Amino acid sequence: MRYNIYIYILVMAGVSYLIRMLPMTLIRKKITNRFIKSFLYYVPYVILSVMTFPAIIEVTKSPVSGAVALAAGIILALFGANLIAVSAACCAVVFVTEMIMF
Amino acid sequence: MNKKVFLSGLRDGVPVGLGYFVVAFSLGITAKASGLSALAAFVASASNLASAGEYAGFTVIRENGSLIEMALMILVANCRYMLMSAALSQRLSPEMRPFHRFTLSYFVTDELFALNIARPGYVNPTYAYGTLLASAPAWAVGTAVGVLAGSILPNRVVSALSVALFGMFIAIIIPPAKKNKVIAGLVVICFALSAGAEYAPFIKNLSSGTRIIILTVVISAAAAVLFPKKDEEEEARNEV
Numbered sequence: 001m002r003y004n005i006y007i008y009i010l011v012m013a014g015v016s017y018l019i020r021m022l023p024m025t026l027i028r029k030k031i032t033n034r035f036i037k038s039f040l041y042y043v044p045y046v047i048l049s050v051m052t053f054p055a056i057i058e059v060t061k062s063p064v065s066g067a068v069a070l071a072a073g074i075i076l077a078l079f080g081a082n083l084i085a086v087s088a089a090c091c092a093v094v095f096v097t098e099m100i101m102f
Numbered sequence: 103m104n105k106k107v108f109l110s111g112l113r114d115g116v117p118v119g120l121g122y123f124v125v126a127f128s129l130g131i132t133a134k135a136s137g138l139s140a141l142a143a144f145v146a147s148a149s150n151l152a153s154a155g156e157y158a159g160f161t162v163i164r165e166n167g168s169l170i171e172m173a174l175m176i177l178v179a180n181c182r183y184m185l186m187s188a189a190l191s192q193r194l195s196p197e198m199r200p201f202h203r204f205t206l207s208y209f210v211t212d213e214l215f216a217l218n219i220a221r222p223g224y225v226n227p228t229y230a231y232g233t234l235l236a237s238a239p240a241w242a243v244g245t246a247v248g249v250l251a252g253s254i255l256p257n258r259v260v261s262a263l264s265v266a267l268f269g270m271f272i273a274i275i276i277p278p279a280k281k282n283k284v285i286a287g288l289v290v291i292c293f294a295l296s297a298g299a300e301y302a303p304f305i306k307n308l309s310s311g312t313r314i315i316i317l318t319v320v321i322s323a324a325a326a327v328l329f330p331k332k333d334e335e336e337e338a339r340n341e342v
Contacts, residue, residue, distance in 0.1 A: 002166040005142045011169050012159040013149035015176040016183075021207040023187035024194075038326035044182030045278065045285050046325070047318040048154060048271040049292030051179075054300065056268040061261045069265050070272070077276030083213070084121035090269030091124075095262035102258075 065097035104228050111232020118213045118233065119240035121270075125153060126241045128266035130248015132157055136164035140249040148242035151211055155180040156245075157267060158311065165309040178315050186215045195224040202227040209234045212274060284329045292321060 001008075057066035069090040076086050126147060133143040138160070150156050158179035162172045187210050194203065206227060217233050218225050252260055279286040299305050299313050308316070 001137055001163065003169065005138060005163070006145070007169070008159070008163050008172060009142065009146045009149065011172045012146060012155070012176050015173050016150045016152055016155055016180055017208060019177065019180050020183050020187045020210045021204060023184050024191050024207040024210075025200075025203050027188050027191045034330050035326050038329070038331040039322050040181065040185050041331045042285075042288065042322040042325045043178070043318060044185070045275050045288060046292055046322045047179055047181065047314065048275050049289045050296045050314050050317045050321075051154060051158065052268050052271045052275075053293040054297045056265055059261075059264040059268075061258065065261070066265065069269070073269050073272035074276055077273050078280055080277070081273070083270055083273040084117070084124070086273035087121065087125060087266045087269030090265045090272070091128075091262045094265050095258060098258050098261060 060094050061098055062101060064101065065094045068097050069093045107226055107228045108232045111229040111234075112236045113232075114217050115214075115233035115236025118217065119237035121213070122237050122241040123244040123247075124263075125266050125270050126244025127248040127251070128263045129153065129156060129160075130245040130250075131252040131260055131264055132160050132267070133245060134249045134252050136160040138163070138249060140246040143249045144242050144246040147245035148238070151209055151238060151241060152180055152183070153211075153267060153270060155183075158314065161314075162309075162311045165311060167309060167311055171309070171311060174315055175311050178318050182212075183210045186210045186212075190215065190219065190225060193219065193225050198224070198227065206230055209238060213237070284325065288321065288325055292317070295321065 053070065056070050057063040060066035060069070072093045073086050073090045076089050081089070129147070130140075130143055133146065133156075138146065146156055146159070150159070155176050158175045159172060162175050167175070187207055190206070190210065194206075206225070209230070214230070214233050214237065218230050221229065248263075255263075275285075275289055279289050295317055296313075299317060305313060305316075
């Protein structure tokens, strides 16, 4: 590790807090710039998508089980399953798929 | 302090806490892979309270990234909290003590934001503290347990639990993608470019943290230029 782990954590926590605290304390008016509004609107979906794939097929024992979990998660979410249900189902799908495979 | 309001916050926070525990466990496995001790993982989770942000941060630690890279990574990964905080700022009573603004901002997360914004009227700090108390400790403890138990549990259980975090991400991105074609298209493009970036010359040599930052900024900016979001008033007019 390049720095002490707690230095890393301090930077993480500091930035995480400032990101949440500054808008809450400083913004008293609505943001009007269309580009900034649109950019901020898309960022959450883009970063979560980028982080999910291909990572989900790289963390499991086999890429196949990760891919099946991804498909199952998307289908369940399309049918309106909540956050915890989708998350639990993805885990179950990986477990069962790998039990069949290995 | 209104006891009844506080208790209802506690009650609503319990299912969130249970879910947090499982996802945090999965995050703990990632933390361990990045070399964090159970205590370090506990401190990281208690002080950050952010799934995607912590996951991204642990990636930077694993790759021996610089502190600048870490700060940028957290900024991009937690960008959505900026949006939520901005939204919450419009729902705070002008009479609320300023102290609450500083404490409430600590726990802007997807789930707690959803619980608190769903209540009519101004955000009630007492209710908010109830939801926090029922869920945040589970998040911090879950991460530490993930670090400790990750090595005790059988391989196949660890493999299964390691996708819990991604399941949560999927559950956040898919419902809006179902309603909005632009977001649906973006998800597909993100998957493709993110996979492609692992093989593209030059880009593949960057750390995965830097790749995530670059992809997110470029794709979001392109989407903002090509598909600027309509104003709420404009949308309301179109729906009529």
